[in-house]
Amino acid sequence: MGAVTYPHETVVKFVDYNFVPLKIEITNTALAQQFGVSWTPTILVLDADGKEHYRSVGYLSPEEFIATFQVGKGMFYLGTEQFPEAEAMFEEAITNSPQAHAAPEAIYFMGVTRYKHTHNPKPLNEAYETLKAKYPQSDWTKRAEVWG
Amino acid sequence: MAMEVCWLNDLDKAKEAAKRANKPILLDFFYSQ
Numbered sequence: 001m002g003a004v005t006y007p008h009e010t011v012v013k014f015v016d017y018n019f020v021p022l023k024i025e026i027t028n029t030a031l032a033q034q035f036g037v038s039w040t041p042t043i044l045v046l047d048a049d050g051k052e053h054y055r056s057v058g059y060l061s062p063e064e065f066i067a068t069f070q071v072g073k074g075m076f077y078l079g080t081e082q083f084p085e086a087e088a089m090f091e092e093a094i095t096n097s098p099q100a101h102a103a104p105e106a107i108y109f110m111g112v113t114r115y116k117h118t119h120n121p122k123p124l125n126e127a128y129e130t131l132k133a134k135y136p137q138s139d140w141t142k143r144a145e146v147w148g
Numbered sequence: 149m150a151m152e153v154c155w156l157n158d159l160d161k162a163k164e165a166a167k168r169a170n171k172p173i174l175l176d177f178f179y180s181q
Contacts, residue, residue, distance in 0.1 A: 002178065006152070006153050009151055012152060012153050013151075016153065016154070018171065018172075019171055019172055019174035020156065020162050020166045020171050020172070020174070021153050021173075021174050022157070022158075022173050022174065022175045023157055023175075023176045023178055024175060024177055024178075025177075025178060026177045026179050027179075032177060037177045040178050041178060042177045043174065043176045044174075044177075045172050045173070045174060045175075046172060047166070047172055047173070048166035048172075049163070050159065050163055053172065072174075073172060076172040
């Protein structure tokens with residue numbers, strides 16, 4: 001991550017605009033144990049109280065990093081019930097990075113966000129139909145089958 | 149001039165900064181070889 005992804009200009013701007021960036025060596029066993037981290041890279045999204053809202057394990061290219069942490073920030077907003085902001089982040093990932101691994105995850109949680117915001121189950125069905133049409137092989141499509 | 153992410157290295161300072169900026173924290177656990 002340090003050699004390719006973090007020096008990428010688009011990633012620098014994305015991280016600076018969206019997050020407070022914090023790097024901790026995994027040899028800091030107290031924090032590694034506190035967050036249950038045993039492998040690197042492991043990247044978490046936390047709120048200002050230190051509560052975890054999202055986790056990614058393993059290397060991400062610059063393009064995948066941005067889409068993944070658009071979803072990660074969306075999950076922060078979803079977890080803190082800031083629903084319009086969550087929708088906006090998931091929409092960015094869906095629109096800007098349709099080829100990214102995180103795109104079907106963004107569609108899944110867009111459905112969840114709209115459902116939690118409105119208590120109307122229709123967005124869950126819409127999310128499943130979109131996943132089935134665009135990402136039939138995705139794990140997220142299988143996870144959404146019950147919404148069909 | 150090369151751009152780089154300005155990482156903090158202290159969780160409590162990151163929490164304070166997150167409160168002030170109303171942003172989430174991106175916490176990267178890394179291994180320095």
